[in-house]
Amino acid sequence: xxxxxxxxxxxxxxxxxxxxxxxxxxxxxxxxxxxxxxxxxxxxxxxxxxxxxxxxxxxxxxxxxxxxxxxxxxxxxxxxxxxxxxxxxxxxxxxxxxxxxxxxxxxxxxxxxxxxxxxxxxxxxxxxxxxxxxxxxxxxxxxxxxxxxxxxxxxxxxxxxxxxxxxxxxxxxxxxxxxxxxxxxxxxxxxxxxxxxxxxxxxxxxxxxxxxxxxxxxxxxxxxxxxxxxxxxxxxxxxxxxxxxxx
Numbered sequence: 001x002x003x004x005x006x007x008x009x010x011x012x013x014x015x016x017x018x019x020x021x022x023x024x025x026x027x028x029x030x031x032x033x034x035x036x037x038x039x040x041x042x043x044x045x046x047x048x049x050x051x052x053x054x055x056x057x058x059x060x061x062x063x064x065x066x067x068x069x070x071x072x073x074x075x076x077x078x079x080x081x082x083x084x085x086x087x088x089x090x091x092x093x094x095x096x097x098x099x100x101x102x103x104x105x106x107x108x109x110x111x112x113x114x115x116x117x118x119x120x121x122x123x124x125x126x127x128x129x130x131x132x133x134x135x136x137x138x139x140x141x142x143x144x145x146x147x148x149x150x151x152x153x154x155x156x157x158x159x160x161x162x163x164x165x166x167x168x169x170x171x172x173x174x175x176x177x178x179x180x181x182x183x184x185x186x187x188x189x190x191x192x193x194x195x196x197x198x199x200x201x202x203x204x205x206x207x208x209x210x211x212x213x214x215x216x217x218x219x220x221x222x223x224x225x226x227x228x229x230x231x232x233x234x235x236x237x238x239x240x241x242x243x244x245x246x247x
Contacts, residue, residue, distance in 0.1 A: 029056030062112035067100040165190035218243035
């Protein structure tokens with residue numbers, strides 16, 4: 001096969017894969033797929049390389065990404081499906097993941113009904129009494145110095161008492177590489193609140209930043225780098241992928 005014909009075949013596969021993946025993912029802002037192979041290899045279910053770039057994918061129940069890039073080398077796929085652009089892995093592959101999340105989307109996530117419900121379900125015991133908390137008016141910031149800042153109001157269940165809470169913290173990769181932890185938490189408001197309350201909120205923020213929903217999408221990740229600049233968070237990870245992600 002000539003280089004021109006191979007290139008034309010890859011372009012066709014790219015377009016077919018984009019159409020198939022768009023149906024699988026649902027509504028996203030932008031989607032590009034780049035596949036490196038040839039028809040001979042593809043007929044045997046072999047793909048040398050695939051890159052997927054998606055803008056606006058919902059990566060958690062309540063959190064869209066600004067950019068998401070997945071790159072995978074040496075992939076085994078189902079040949080018949082691949083020939084019509086549907087990439088179905090026949091065995092796990094290794095790759096890399098890069099996710100960019102905006103401050104605006106994180107603020108929206110922490111004010112969402114889904115996050116509120118998740119937080120409300122947290123079990124908190126103070127003086128042998130079980131309490132639940134609600135959070136409102138959350139303002140989440142990604143700072144130029146690499147830190148995050150959160151300002152909100154906490155409402156204690158049963159009492160209805162409204163407490164102001166704000167803190168800054170440094171997000172870092174945990175020792176196991178599986179999560180993003182918040183260190184050097186500095187409370188600007190709410191120092192008087194019981195640590196059982198504030199610790200729960202800090203843990204829930206860490207949970208969102210750790211992108212644990214990827215595990216449910218057939219993609220385990222090992223974080224390699226985290227970068228925080230004014231307004232944007234970028235996470236990079238190596239991934240073990242069992243299936244191409246869907247919404």
